[in-house]
Amino acid sequence: MTFENTKLGTKAVWAGEKDYLVHGATQVPVVLSVAYGYDDMDHWFDVATGKAKGHIYGRNTNPTVQAFEDKVKILEGAESATSFSTGMAAISNTLATSLLPGDRIVSMKDTYGGTNKIFTEFLPRQQIEVTLCETGNHEQIEAEVRKGCKILYLETPTNPTVKITDIERMAKVGKEVGALVIIDNTFGTPVNQNPLKLGVDLVIHSATKFLGGHADALGGVVCGSEELVEQIYHYREINWATMDPMAAYLTLRGMKTLHLRVGKQCENAMALAKYLQSKDMVDDVFYPGLETHPNHDIAKKQMKNFGGMLSFALKGGMDTVKHLLPKLQFANRAANLGAVETTVGPARTTSHVECTPEERAAVGIAEGLVRVSCGIEEIEDLITDFEQAFAYAEEKVKINK
Numbered sequence: 001m002t003f004e005n006t007k008l009g010t011k012a013v014w015a016g017e018k019d020y021l022v023h024g025a026t027q028v029p030v031v032l033s034v035a036y037g038y039d040d041m042d043h044w045f046d047v048a049t050g051k052a053k054g055h056i057y058g059r060n061t062n063p064t065v066q067a068f069e070d071k072v073k074i075l076e077g078a079e080s081a082t083s084f085s086t087g088m089a090a091i092s093n094t095l096a097t098s099l100l101p102g103d104r105i106v107s108m109k110d111t112y113g114g115t116n117k118i119f120t121e122f123l124p125r126q127q128i129e130v131t132l133c134e135t136g137n138h139e140q141i142e143a144e145v146r147k148g149c150k151i152l153y154l155e156t157p158t159n160p161t162v163k164i165t166d167i168e169r170m171a172k173v174g175k176e177v178g179a180l181v182i183i184d185n186t187f188g189t190p191v192n193q194n195p196l197k198l199g200v201d202l203v204i205h206s207a208t209k210f211l212g213g214h215a216d217a218l219g220g221v222v223c224g225s226e227e228l229v230e231q232i233y234h235y236r237e238i239n240w241a242t243m244d245p246m247a248a249y250l251t252l253r254g255m256k257t258l259h260l261r262v263g264k265q266c267e268n269a270m271a272l273a274k275y276l277q278s279k280d281m282v283d284d285v286f287y288p289g290l291e292t293h294p295n296h297d298i299a300k301k302q303m304k305n306f307g308g309m310l311s312f313a314l315k316g317g318m319d320t321v322k323h324l325l326p327k328l329q330f331a332n333r334a335a336n337l338g339a340v341e342t343t344v345g346p347a348r349t350t351s352h353v354e355c356t357p358e359e360r361a362a363v364g365i366a367e368g369l370v371r372v373s374c375g376i377e378e379i380e381d382l383i384t385d386f387e388q389a390f391a392y393a394e395e396k397v398k399i400n401k
Ligand SMILES: *Cc1c(COP(=O)(O)O)cnc(C)c1O
Pocket: 086, 087, 088, 089, 112, 114, 159, 184, 186, 187, 206, 207, 208, 209, 218, 219, 220, 337
């Protein structure tokens, strides 16, 4: 099977599976076996030392997990991919593989909450210097990178304010100083954004989110050149954080509809963003697809579509949030995103729960900021649902005055 001239949707359905089918099955099996047996001692030795293909032990490799890795690899157009138990494991293992005491990493203030904790809490105590720039301030990032760094770590669009950074421009400055350029592409998804084509070295996903798409399996993955991925795989296989075969299967199955889901999620997000802009109770709407977004032009240049994530700031802060969100019928109020169901939550309870109100304000997160991960419901029903919730919240806020 060759995917050279195929579009992403065809790859999403077919890629990575054929090598793993057994007994004429059309679907990849869930292999739960921890170890793999060999009758021929020489063959066993060859597999164990990497001279022949095969599996030895579940912490290292597993056929179901490999099928998942192969599919992501093809979707991202990478030479290689390796997987992890969660997105955070992918991020921390990737950083741990290449950072040593005395090294410097440049990134931005608005990375995912867990990533930000690694930058502010764990790396500094290992004598790794972390410089976090204003998200979207390209000149500042360039200046910091030019002072020299081992890693330039990016995330775009960011969580939850969907700020946009120019990937190609950042990859270029990273190359200038020989830095490893890493990006968290969880929000972009391979449907909308292929950072490897823009010069980035490593692409990371929390597979828990859009790749899996059904909020029922945790996972993470890193894609890039064979050489880099091999080093990260080696660190992970020895240390920890192996992806569970059942999670790999669920994510593999979810990925077959990735293009359909993400396509619909983008459509819904655009329509919902426009609808929210028309509401009196809404101060601000953040969505890269809106022309009012400060970096809409960059988003247009590097993304095929603008993603399923948006956020909006409510007048009256948390008081209004408390009236509005519980009234929504077709939304989970939960700390997740990327699923087929619409999911909502205040940023202060979800992505930025670890931060103080001051820290949130510093990255532009108002206390009444609501994050929306659009699902694949019909948009008319979502808007009707928001409309009745707004009507209720408007009444409540009036009465309380
Ligand atoms: C959720 C998320 C992560 C962490 O992934 P887990 O699978 O929850 O560990 C990292 N980056 C982004 C952008 C995320 O949304």
